Amino acid sequence: MQSTQLNHVAIHVADVDKTVQFYRRVLLLGSIPRPAFTFPGAWKRLGADQELHIIGERDEPVIAGNRGNHFALMIDDMDAWETHLRQLNVEYLPRRIRPDGAYQIYVCDPDGHCIELCTAVGTAPIPD
Secondary structure: OOOOOOOEEEEEOOOHHHHHHHHHHOOOOOEEOOOOOOOOEEEEEEOOOEEEEEEOOOOOOOOOOOOOOEEEEEOOOHHHHHHHHHHOOOOEEEEEEOOOOOEEEEEEOOOOOEEEEEOOOOOOOOOO
């Protein structure tokens, strides 16, 4: 018996429409069908077969940060993503190199959920 993979990440948001726009425009995530729950929300595709579940009606504070609660998305080209974020005037933490040689940057959505954008291990020079 085992877990086979991550299925979805769920985030609680104050404004579903504003959040959907952010994930579509900034992180370029496509929408997928969502069951007819009794509360507002939306589903977005993460990679090949994982999902982001956006759940509306948040009225509690979000506690997140690059060294705290966050989720990470693998990206293909750090230079292109940084250019994309700058063109949209989206703030993000400057590029860093993890000790394993992956590049990483962090961006926050409108509610303050922190998202790490990272490259594969070994794509950056490993610091001394």
